[in-house]
Amino acid sequence: MATTIAVLSQKGGTGKTTTVRTLSDVLSRVGLETLAVDLDPQGNLSDYFDVPADAEPTVSDVLAGQAKAVDAIHGGIVPANLGLAESELVLSGKMGREMTMRRALREVKRHYDFVLIDCPPSLGLLTVNAVVAADYALVTTEAQYFSLQGVEQALEVIELAKENLHPDLEWLGVVMNIADMRLVHSREALSQLRERFGEKVFDSVIRASIRYAESAERGLSIIDYRPVLGADYLALADELLGRLGLEAERERLGELRAELVPA
Secondary structure: OOEEEEEEOOOOOOOHHHHHHHHHHHHHHOOOOEEEEEOOOOOHHHHHOOOOOOOOOOHHHHHOOOOOHHHHOEOOEEOOOOHHHHHHHHHOOOOOHHHHHHHHHOOHHHHOOEEEEEOOOOOOHHHHHHHHHOOEEEEEEEOOOOHHHHHHHHHHHHHHHHHHOOOOOEEEEEEEEEEOOOOHHHHHHHHHHHHHHHHHEEEEEEEOOOHHHHHHHHOOOHHHHOHHHHHHHHHHHHHHHHHOOOHHHHHHHHHHHHHHOOO
């Protein structure tokens, strides 16, 4: 049964989608069958996977009960489009609406090692569905003044889901994204996070770069587009696997790091 991770943020622009795209790629490269799920109506992750805009069925159809998740997989992802915004409205009137994604993924998870869910940049019903369907929640934030506040708000949703809907849900931690650590402001933001959340803050910090936007435009993982930048995500994946106790996979990742980013 797949380990499922919901990647969420209280706002857009925190590198959440790039995190899902790149971790999906890295985990696949070390031999882990990985499925991405785009739960953002903007469909940016689907674009990043280079899924055609008219691909059908999508996650909207899955949530509506009109398609099975296994039939909505296109090249390693269950894609989304703007129709997902309407699906959220339809969901809001359903009994047990918070459990819809959990039920929809139950069968498909048997065929994967990991499922990574890209949440929308808000903390509404779709995000609640994602964390209830997940084993773990991973929060992304940017190196800005209000980053601590944003993480606190995301944690409120995680705790509410844990208390009321999914007691086994665990918080993996928070990743600092889009950071220029040459700036005092960025270093202070990271320091604030570490003071508040301690070891829950990943050591790996993802550098800010226009190359991520370029790789997304080309439908390429940053690992292929700029391996030097991809080293940040390789380090993050190593920490992630360590927190999950997957030591054999970490060893394979070490070999991949040596191959892609020579010393």
